[in-house]
Amino acid sequence: MARRFVQTNSISEMEGLKLLNTQRMNRPVSPHLDIYQPQVTWVLSGLHRITGVAVAGVFYVGALTYLLHPIYPAIDSAHLIEAVHNLPVWFKTSAKVAFALPLTFHSFNGIRHLMWDTGKGLTMKGVYASGYAVMAASVISTIYLAFFV
Amino acid sequence: MSFLRTAPAFRAGLGMRTIHTSRVAAVQASKQVRAIAADETAGFKYTAENAILKGTVNDAVAVPTPNKAHGSYHWAFERLVSAAIIPATVAAAVASPTAHPIMDGVLGVTILIHSHIGFSACIDDYVDERKFGALGTACRWLLRVGTAGALVGIYEFNTNDIGLTELCEKVWKA
Numbered sequence: 032m033a034r035r036f037v038q039t040n041s042i043s044e045m046e047g048l049k050l051l052n053t054q055r056m057n058r059p060v061s062p063h064l065d066i067y068q069p070q071v072t073w074v075l076s077g078l079h080r081i082t083g084v085a086v087a088g089v090f091y092v093g094a095l096t097y098l099l100h101p102i103y104p105a106i107d108s109a110h111l112i113e114a115v116h117n118l119p120v121w122f123k124t125s126a127k128v129a130f131a132l133p134l135t136f137h138s139f140n141g142i143r144h145l146m147w148d149t150g151k152g153l154t155m156k157g158v159y160a161s162g163y164a165v166m167a168a169s170v171i172s173t174i175y176l177a178f179f180v
Numbered sequence: 181m182s183f184l185r186t187a188p189a190f191r192a193g194l195g196m197r198t199i200h201t202s203r204v205a206a207v208q209a210s211k212q213v214r215a216i217a218a219d220e221t222a223g224f225k226y227t228a229e230n231a232i233l234k235g236t237v238n239d240a241v242a243v244p245t246p247n248k249a250h251g252s253y254h255w256a257f258e259r260l261v262s263a264a265i266i267p268a269t270v271a272a273a274v275a276s277p278t279a280h281p282i283m284d285g286v287l288g289v290t291i292l293i294h295s296h297i298g299f300s301a302c303i304d305d306y307v308d309e310r311k312f313g314a315l316g317t318a319c320r321w322l323l324r325v326g327t328a329g330a331l332v333g334i335y336e337f338n339t340n341d342i343g344l345t346e347l348c349e350k351v352w353k354a
Contacts, residue, residue, distance in 0.1 A: 044215045044216050044236070045215075045216060045220075045222055047236070048216060048220060048221075048222040048235075048236055049222040049223065049224075051222075051236065051237065052221065052222055052224040052232050055224075055230065055231045055232055055233070056224070056230050056231070056232070058230075058231045080298075080302070083295075083298050084298065084299070084302060087291075087294075087295035087298055087299065090291060090292070090295060090330070091295065091326055091327075091330050093333075094288075094292070094329070094330035094331075094333035094334050094337070095326065095329050095330055095333055096333070097333040097336055097337045097341070098329055098332060098333045098336070100336065100340070100341075107341055108337075108341050108342045108346075108347050108350065108351075111347075111351060112350050112351055112354045113354075115351050115354040116354040123354075127352065141262055141265075142266070144262075145259065145262060145263055148259055176352075180352060180353070
């Protein structure tokens with residue numbers, strides 16, 4: 032008589048679901064972004080969100096800080112302009128680069144997104160061409176804003 | 181007569197095969213009455229760290245009811261706000277901010293709405309209520325309170341102080 036090495040157990044549907052969920056708990060998390068080769072497509076996409084959050088964060092913090100003006104009258108434009116005026120030039124220029132680069136990048140890349148939304152430039156070549164154009168425009172406009180304005 | 185012999189196969193390839201009713205009947209007979217609710221998790225909790233889903237492998241994930249306010253209208257509104265920032269910025273930069281405070285206010289409010297939508301998208305992606313529960317709801321309310329407060333701040337700064345455009349110009353050239 033042949034001997035069987037495989038056994039089957041009859042379990043209830045609820046026990047089956049429990050077993051399934053036990054296995055689901057052991058599932059690995061899908062690979063994260065850092066396993067992918069950096070490419071213009073997804074790197075610029077990620078930077079678009081990061082720069083947007085950064086600029087919007089500064090905007091929110093600024094607007095919310097002004098709510099304290101009735102309590103601390105020193106929180107106003109005159110004091111801020113005075114404080115910035117007294118900063119060393121190297122610091123002002125660095126801060127301008129740090130602020131202008133995310134802002135100009137997000138603006139130019141935003142225009143790129145609006146172009147895509149009209150259905151234009153949605154080829155591999157088009158995406159790369161507009162990507163490099165956005166990078167160049169951001170750097171050039173940042174240099175202009177930080178050093179020549 | 182080879183042509184005649186290949187004909188049935190040719191017809192089957194075009195999807196014109198006759199249905200075997202006995203097969204269909206067998207499938208119908210094997211249908212079972214549901215024993216487990218579609219939202220059952222057998223004591224496991226659906227959290228951010230695991231892959232627990234509601235129901236068995238045969239239960240589809242609940243699809244939200246289609247709603248244009250959350251779909252096409254919302255999408256069009258987002259693009260409209262994004263695109264509106266371009267002329268609003270140009271207009272605010274060209275016109276004198278002191279002479280046209282409303283222009284400056286429009287720019288501030290447009291950027292605020294755009295930012296609010298952007299932050300909402302981040303909550304949708306990273307701390308959605310479906311997975312993060314109370315933390316997601318808390319983030320949602322923190323954003324709402326923050327946006328409301330920022331709106332008041334923009335209004336106050338525009339009416340009592342020099343406004344966004346002039347602030348940017350003066351701080352930049354300070």
